[in-house]
Amino acid sequence: MKTDSIFYRIFKTDPGILFELLGQSRATAQDYEFKSVEIKQIAFRIDGVFLPTPDASSQTVWFVEVQFQRDPVFYQRFFSEIYLYLDLHPETVDWQAVVIYPKRSIEPDYPHVFRANLNSDQVHRVYLEDLDESVDSLGVGLMQLIVADSANTITQAKTMLSRVQPQEQTNPRFAAIMELIETIVVYKFPQLSREEIESMLGLSELKQTKVYQEAYQEGEQSLVLRLLNRRIGDIAPELQSQIQSLSLDQLEALGEALLDFTEPADLVNWLEKNRAD
Incomplete structure (x- = not known):
């Protein structure tokens, strides 16, 4: 791993x-x-x-x-x-x-x-x-x-997921922790596809639920805004509103692009080019 x-x-x-x-x-x-x-x-x-x-x-x-x-x-x-x-x-x-x-x-x-x-x-x-x-x-x-050894990894992962789901579904951290658990298992079983691991952990159906999708998107928004604040300073409310209207794919793209930002104008230009429908 x-x-x-x-x-x-x-x-x-x-x-x-x-x-x-x-x-x-x-x-x-x-x-x-x-x-x-x-x-x-x-x-x-x-x-x-x-x-x-x-x-x-x-x-x-x-x-x-x-x-x-x-x-x-x-x-x-x-x-x-x-x-x-x-x-x-x-x-x-x-x-x-x-x-x-x-x-x-x-x-x-x-x-x-x-x-x-x-x-x-x-x-x-x-x-x-x-x-x-x-x-x-x-x-x-x-x-x-x-x-954990291979024999116990899946059991421990399922136990953790059972703890996370009821505790964290109203918190953006919920989706992030679930993703980390899945990623660890993916690293430990490189011979298996992510789809196979999702099935083993019982994540396939859960990821399709509205509460998961909303938590994951909210977590992405929070992470992107936090990184932007540290990269280019405070984000104006109108720009925050535009970011919150972005799709999940657009948020992930912004998360990659912001690494090259040096001033607020870079964010404004990116949003103009990638405006949400």
Whole structure:
């Protein structure tokens, strides 16, 4: 399974999950944008960085690394990336780092040279095998699903879906979590088609229901507006109304296009060219 990409998608879709894993309030994620950051001078890429928005009460930057294969020099690279980032961004107020391992045996032997970092309150190590199964958290459940063996994956996925459906149908997060559960199963069973997996999980009929379609579209609208706000600033009410009238396909297209926006005029031009009927 391509763990880097699935974790990136999870944190991009629902950044609150990181803070759930750390036993903190998921509401903390409202002040952050999750992205990857490239340090071009030496071709380093930090796959997961939670960057605080300018008006966030806390300006702490969170570095996140998912490590599913044993690498004896992992910490050398990880801390090098962090300190290079800090060198290139001297305006950084504070930082925290999180390393996610599937199990303790994957972690490199304790590197004495990094004891100051690893014993500090700035570095957090999460071992998915140690997660408490009794914790009522969809985020923790997603992490457990990723490391579940093949024999238990479908059963765990169905259990999670049964929890999500009654709890989240009035919340845009409902559709997003369902999509993440399905995506994890798709990654774990690459020999099966998405249609086969939807059938196994009992999603085929559910996805046709009005409540699912509305929740999914509302979630897309919320995500696009949030990304636009961070990309080009506050969106005028009349532009928000136009975005809310877009079809699902148009919303997904806007989500791709906005990555190239640099000013509000780019959004205005896009909407003029892709005006909803």
